[in-house]
Amino acid sequence: MxxxxxxxxxxxxxxxxxxxxxxxxxxxxxxxxxxxVQDIIMPPIGKxxxxxxxxxxYLPLNHQDPNLSLxxxxxxxxxxxxxxxxxxxxxFVILAFIIFQMVRLISKARRTGEAEVAPPAxxxxxxxLLREIRDALKK
Numbered sequence: 381m382x383x384x385x386x387x388x389x390x391x392x393x394x395x396x397x398x399x400x401x402x403x404x405x406x407x408x409x410x411x412x413x414x415x416x417v418q419d420i421i422m423p424p425i426g427k428x429x430x431x432x433x434x435x436x437x438y439l440p441l442n443h444q445d446p447n448l449s450l451x452x453x454x455x456x457x458x459x460x461x462x463x464x465x466x467x468x469x470x471x472f473v474i475l476a477f478i479i480f481q482m483v484r485l486i487s488k489a490r491r492t493g494e495a496e497v498a499p500p501a502x503x504x505x506x507x508x509l510l511r512e513i514r515d516a517l518k519k
Contacts, residue, residue, distance in 0.1 A: 410475065417471045437463025 390396065418435070426434040436450040442457025453459045 409478075410471075413471055413475045413478070417467060417474060421470065422467055435464045435467050437461075437466075 422434045438450050438453060439460040439462065440446055440453055440457075441459055444453040444456045444459065448456070450459065450461055450464065454461075
């Protein structure tokens with residue numbers, strides 16, 4: 381029973397809930413980036429490179445016909461699917477860049493917020509001297 385209480389205490393901490401929300405939003409955002417890369421960015425690149433679906437680029441390792449789709453070539457044996465890897469790599473680079481920009485903007489906003497709430501100025505020297513005199517008289 382003590383372990384259940386400890387787990388409940390852990391799960392209800394703000395950081396764990398924030399992390400869970402971040403993971404869920406990250407998963408949804410990842411799907412958006414996947415769609416951006418596969419549906420918008422890679423088709424023009426594939427058109428420029430040769431008109432094929434870029435994700436279907438591979439090197440056959442078991443003497444498959446190079447004109448087969450990636451799925452068909454995989455059924456016949458091992459392939460080096462470099463097109464799919466490059467697509468996923470591009471997804472990662474775009475996602476990392478967007479996250480970097482978000483963190484940068486959040487840090488900038490925090491610095492601006494901290495600058496607006498400046499600590500109070502130290503009291504003038506005469507006030508400090510008067511306080512010291514007061515404290516000495518009390519003693």
